[in-house]
Amino acid sequence: MLAAQTANYYANQGHTVDHLVLIGSPIDATFLDKLRKHRHIGKVVVIDLTVHGDPIYAGISQLALAAATPQLAHQMSAGNGEGHFYYAHMVPDLPRRLQALAARVVAEGVR
Structure with missing residues (x-):
């Protein structure tokens, strides 16, 4: 949520936000739509963790x-890295999880 608010702030100041990546973000539909339509925000990438x-x-x-x-x-x-905390807890397969997340973000165009 903080990333969304920060991107919105800078975009409203006229700065360009190339990519906004929201991971497990509790953003409401209205604010999400506003960000997606903002002329100074390029691409909004949503990665929900509901599958986890x-x-x-x-x-x-x-x-x-x-x-x-x-x-x-x-x-x-x-503390076992499930649900909302899939990337937050130290579990044996955390490195694999983070590598997969990084690959996904790169595939979305973030460099």
Whole structure:
């Protein structure tokens, strides 16, 4: 979410944002649409982690985000790199996960 807010701020100041990459971002649909349409933001890349059990996704409503809090707390305290914390916890296959993420971001045009 911080990346989206920062990109929006700089784009509103007239700066060009070539790529905005949102990973597991709880951005609401209205703000996401605004970013995608902003004339100073080139490409918005959304990488949701729902396939890994993350209850948060781009376009989520505030109500759904609040409802996800218990599941997020469980995922964070478990510390086993699942769901929203797929890239955050030190697990044996974290290097493979990060390499796959880097390859995906590069494939989207980020250099």
